Amino acid sequence: xxxxxxxxxxxxxxxxxxxxxxxxGYGASEAIRSAARPKQIMLFSIMIAYFSTVTxxxxxxLLFIPALKDxxxxxxxxxxxxVLTVVYFVSVAILRVLLKSSDWSDIEIEKFFRQTAxxxxxxxxxxxxxxxxxxxxxxxEAIAQGLGAGVAFFIATWLIxxxxxxxxxxxxxxxxxxxxxxxxxxIAILCxxxxxxxxxxxxx
Amino acid sequence: xxSQNYLFREVLxxxxxxxxxxGLCPVVAICTSLKAALIMSVITLVTLIIAQLITSxxxxxxxxxxxxxxxxxxxxxxxIPSMILVDKFSPETMLALGIYLPLLAVxxxxxxxxxxxxxxxxxxxxxxTSICAGMGYSAVLIIVGFARELIGAGxxxxxxxxxxxxxxxxxxxxxxxxxxAYLASILRIFLRKxxxxxxxxxxxxSRTNIKGSKKAKVQLKGAKYADGAQGVPRRRKPEATPKxxxxxxxxxxxxxxxxxxxxxxxxxxxLRSANLPPVETTVQAExxxxxxxxxxxxxxxxxxxxxxxxFEFVTLDLGAExxxxxxxxxxxxxxxxxKAEQRKPQRRIRNRRGQEKQSRSVTAEEYIExxxxxxxxx
Numbered sequence: 001x002x003x004x005x006x007x008x009x010x011x012x013x014x015x016x017x018x019x020x021x022x023x024x025g026y027g028a029s030e031a032i033r034s035a036a037r038p039k040q041i042m043l044f045s046i047m048i049a050y051f052s053t054v055t056x057x058x059x060x061x062l063l064f065i066p067a068l069k070d071x072x073x074x075x076x077x078x079x080x081x082x083v084l085t086v087v088y089f090v091s092v093a094i095l096r097v098l099l100k101s102s103d104w105s106d107i108e109i110e111k112f113f114r115q116t117a118x119x120x121x122x123x124x125x126x127x128x129x130x131x132x133x134x135x136x137x138x139x140x141e142a143i144a145q146g147l148g149a150g151v152a153f154f155i156a157t158w159l160i161x162x163x164x165x166x167x168x169x170x171x172x173x174x175x176x177x178x179x180x181x182x183x184x185x186x187i188a189i190l191c192x193x194x195x196x197x198x199x200x201x202x203x204x
Numbered sequence: 205x206x207s208q209n210y211l212f213r214e215v216l217x218x219x220x221x222x223x224x225x226x227g228l229c230p231v232v233a234i235c236t237s238l239k240a241a242l243i244m245s246v247i248t249l250v251t252l253i254i255a256q257l258i259t260s261x262x263x264x265x266x267x268x269x270x271x272x273x274x275x276x277x278x279x280x281x282x283x284i285p286s287m288i289l290v291d292k293f294s295p296e297t298m299l300a301l302g303i304y305l306p307l308l309a310v311x312x313x314x315x316x317x318x319x320x321x322x323x324x325x326x327x328x329x330x331x332x333t334s335i336c337a338g339m340g341y342s343a344v345l346i347i348v349g350f351a352r353e354l355i356g357a358g359x360x361x362x363x364x365x366x367x368x369x370x371x372x373x374x375x376x377x378x379x380x381x382x383x384x385a386y387l388a389s390i391l392r393i394f395l396r397k398x399x400x401x402x403x404x405x406x407x408x409x410s411r412t413n414i415k416g417s418k419k420a421k422v423q424l425k426g427a428k429y430a431d432g433a434q435g436v437p438r439r440r441k442p443e444a445t446p447k448x449x450x451x452x453x454x455x456x457x458x459x460x461x462x463x464x465x466x467x468x469x470x471x472x473x474x475l476r477s478a479n480l481p482p483v484e485t486t487v488q489a490e491x492x493x494x495x496x497x498x499x500x501x502x503x504x505x506x507x508x509x510x511x512x513x514x515f516e517f518v519t520l521d522l523g524a525e526x527x528x529x530x531x532x533x534x535x536x537x538x539x540x541x542x543k544a545e546q547r548k549p550q551r552r553i554r555n556r557r558g559q560e561k562q563s564r565s566v567t568a569e570e571y572i573e574x575x576x577x578x579x580x581x582x
Contacts, residue, residue: 117273
């Protein structure tokens with residue numbers, strides 16, 4: 001029971017209470033760019049959830065090695081970046097084999113792999129192992145963090161998309177604020193709302 | 205293009221943060237002081253230059269999916285020595301930067317610039333663009349760092365500034381977004397003064413416009429915005445997908461069967477003289493064609509078919525009383541009232557440039573049914 005409670009607590013912290021995009025700014029630029037392509041939001045979020053979960057899990061398992069556990073942030077960066085790159089290459093290799101037999105065109109496949117790369121090499125994905133290490137989470141919590149990152153990204157992107165849809169047809173906005181500036185303002189309000197849930201950052 | 209123009213375009217008009225919305229994480233999360241902003245900007249600039257050089261020399265010969273995987277490793281190679289230096293000379297800054305400093309290894313600015321410039325162009329041009337993009341990014345980082353430190357902590361480079369009440373919320377990501385929103389707006393105003401066409405392009409082709417939506421395409425002559433500027437969103441054209449067409453056809457109500465007779469004025473007069481019991485009768489009256497002296501009447505809003513026909517249909521309830529009295533005046537008044545009713549709704553027709561068109565009546569031959577028109581467009 002304690003195990004399940006810890007799992008859900010970590011998941012809820014990352015996705016709702018401490019939404020990584022709004023309270024930490026992780027993956028903010030990717031969230032904005034994905035929100036402009038509403039059809040890809042779900043796919044992008046699933047990819048982020050996959051990469052962050054797998055990377056977080058592997059990195060957490062590696063933390064059982066004492067040298068790594070007691071190492072500095074520089075060691076952690078080296079290990080996590082290598083793990084993320086390896087996870088990316090292995091995933092792409094498997095996907096290439098799977099997609100070979102599909103009826104996707106070469107252009108579609110290339111586009112898909114470009115998206116895969118953008119979703120894997122992302123601040124929100126690389127931040128998860130660091131947060132797991134800092135918060136001294138267990139393996140199950142590391143998995144919850146990874147899944148929560150995907151959900152957090154989806155919530156953030158969807159909220160940004162909803163705002164975008166209304167802002168782009170709004171003629172009340174001054175022309176100098178039209179487009180990017182007013183969207184930044186809208187995200188600032190969302191950040192304030194999410195930060196207001198806890199009042200302070202739990203992790204950093 | 206001279207060097208001044210090139211610098212202006214690359215640093216300001218193509219600013220990665222304010223225009224491209226790239227690399228926001230370090231800006232909104234960690235640029236809470238001038239010192240941190242300076243460190244971040246130097247590391248980003250160095251990483252960008254090295255990554256673009258390596259890409260131009262080596263990585264451009266690899267396949268894209270391989271290159272994309274290697275940018276993180278290049279970022280890591282540059283960020284690790286930077287972390288060692290920062291840790292040695294300013295351990296408190298290293299502590300303040302937390303996990304955001306290692307996250308610079310996956311800065312999307314590196315991937316974007318390498319893919320767009322280093323792979324496509326030669327090494328000289330690639331180097332120039334990396335320096336310009338890095339300068340633009342660093343400028344934003346420094347301004348944001350300065351503003352947030354001043355407003356959020358009431359200090360500049362750690363020195364307390366008197367008479368400033370610190371607003372600590374500016375040290376959170378919310379403050380970062382507000383500062384860059386104002387910076388983007390200031391940049392827009394500046395560009396409008398220097399190069400209005402470029403400023404308009406930024407609005408119409410903003411990265412934050414939803415892809416596929418034509419709502420955001422803004423015409424800059426037309427309706428007024430809140431700040432007095434001109435502009436009106438274009439109306440979105442219906443997408444000609446078969447699914448949408450089917451759905452529209454399904455939702456279209458079936459035309460109601462006419463529950464009344466259509467007759468001419470003469471027939472109506474005959475009916476009136478016949479002294480029949482009261483029934484709902486429709487009188488079809490042919491109107492005289494418009495003369496040049498006639499005032500121009502705005503086209504009614506809907507339905508379209510009513511205004512395009514040369515005939516007007518007038519429905520009257522010729523009650524027994526009216527028939528008995530031969531109330532011709534009442535009939536004529538009802539016809540006039542109906543004509544006035546049809547002229548009432550006004551719709552301003554605008555052309556694509558937002559100028560008002562002078563409306564004119566359309567003959568039945570010219571009139572094309574909306575369904576036909578839609579089919580032609582498709």
